[in-house]
Amino acid sequence: MNTTFAPTGLEDLAGRLRVSPGAPLPLSLRSSRQxxxxxxxxxQPVAALPGLVASLFNLCGHAHRLCSSLAIDAAAHGLLSTPPAVDQRLRTETAQEHIRRMGLDWPRLLATDTPGPQAAQAHAALSCCPLLVxxxxxxxxxxxxxxxxxxLLHMPAATWLRAWQASGADWLLDWSCRHTGWxxxxxxxxxxxxxxxxxQPAAALRAHADVLDQRSLSxxxxxxxxxxxxxxxxxxSAHTGSWTRLNGMDVGLPLSPWALLGSRLAELIRLCxxxxxxLSGAGWLSFGALNTGPRQGLAWVEMARGLLVHQVEIDTPLGDAPAxxxxxxVLAPTDWNFHPQGVVAQHIADLSASEPVATVERRVRLLMAAFDPCVPFDVAHPLAAAQEVPHA
Structure with missing residues (x-):
């Protein structure tokens, strides 16, 4: 069954998600991503590929540029300069992305009122973040x-992280209700x-766990x-994010969509x-690459939204012609988490027609904050008409 829909203009070239609360799978979540x-x-010349994919996926452009370069090096070692300090670059860019999403998206998606006062407070906090200046x-x-x-925390980071690792969502609820920050x-x-x-822990994506799995994915x-x-x-279908890292899987905790926000915050602490x-810093996120055939390479990095994979095949040039x-x-985290039969689609399909439209929309926004698609979304309300009938 076709689960795509046509974009409406040039601004939608990156694609959009169409959310239909309460609709059955696979109609609850459709995508116009291309x-x-x-x-x-x-x-394209091989040298131009990292820049091309970074522009195509500009919201996560740094991670795509890095992953593309690693895949090229795996396909034909020495063809391009090997990216330096991959672990530190991945650490920096992932931490920056977490901070931006918390400060820019969460006030818009999670606030009860639109706009809420937290948006201005978050903007002020981001303006003085040492990692963003x-x-x-x-x-x-x-x-x-x-x-x-x-x-953000209003307490020592190490204490917050220990409590999260011990109690997960119970700690997140206790902390969030006791403090008054944005x-x-x-x-x-x-x-x-x-x-x-x-x-479901069994659905956590670990396709990068060993070479056999990586070759199977390739x-x-x-x-x-x-x-x-x-x-x-x-x-x-599978899910991926800060809770499915090779170095430590928060998915062992009982993670509802709301609790995933805590997992993202916990990872930011680890990165800092x-x-x-x-365990932490540049040693937390995993990445890798391997040659999967003649002039073919696969690379993967753990980035803010989850597991990112690039595969490239390169020609054998004649004479002085460029490769x-x-x-x-390209296999992005959004492709896993927003699969038409995946975890987000299932949550959307399970939304109840008996709830007010405003409550349903808040549940959808929570899902989007938790799983963080790299494209915009809009909500079509098949439930709204049914709720209006008694008032006609």
Whole structure:
């Protein structure tokens, strides 16, 4: 069944999500996203590919540029300069993205009132974040951790993280209701519209866990048409995010959509702490690449929204001609989390027609804050007409 819909203008070239609360799968969540990388990359000079994919996925452009460069190096080592300090770049860009989404998106999506007072408070906090200022220090992490404790947590970060690891959502609720800052207030208000339905740990995406899984994913990308826009892992949909990292899976906690916000905050704390392999700082996020065939490479990085995968195939140039791209396939976190049979679609399908439209919309906005699509969304209300009948 076709679960796409046509974009309405040039501003929708990146695609949109159409949310239909209460509609059955796969109609509850439809997408107009296009596989632009697969269509535009072939024939391009290899040197231009990282910049091309960064522009196509501009909201996560840094992660896409990095992943593309790693895939090219795996396909043909030495063809381009190897990206330096990958772990530190990934750490910085992921932390910056978490901070922006918390400060820019969460006040818009989670506030009870529109606009709420938290938006101005969040904007003021972001304007003084050491990691976001243009003249950031080469070592901004101690100052950013201090900013995090003062502006967001209102307590020591290490204490917050230990409590999260021990109690998960129970700690998040206790913390958010006891503090009066803009972030606790947003989270406390949003708790009222949480569905309470936890994620299934078995559906956590770990396609990057070992070489065999990576090769299996590479084969699926190369051989299954349209796999990148509607992926499955082991025959089922999967979810990915800060809760599915190789170095530590928060998915072991009972994570409802609201609790996922706590997982994102916990990861920001880990990224701001000093480097420790597998635990924090530049040692927290995982990345990798491997050669999967003649002049074919696969790369993956754990970025803010989840697992990002790039696969490239490169031609063998004649003479002095530049190497060119034969194929480029991109598998983004949005493609997993917003699959038409996936976790978000299921939550949307389960929304009740007996609830007021305003409550349903708040539940949808919570889902969007928790799973964070890289494209806009709009809500079509098949429930609204049914609610209006008794008042006719």
């Amino acid at each position: 596989d632009w990388a697969a269509r535009l990359a072939p024939g 243009a003249a950031a220090s080469p070592t901004p992490w101690p100052a950013t951790l201090a900013w995090l404790q003062e502006q 972030l606790p207030a947003l989270l406390c208000a949003a708790r009222a519209v949480d569905t309470g339905t936890p994620l 084969a699926a990308l190369a051989l299954q048409p349209a796999f990148a826009l509607c992926p499955q892992w082991h025959g089922a 702490q000093p480097d420790a392999p597998g 060119r791209v034969l194929a480029c396939r």
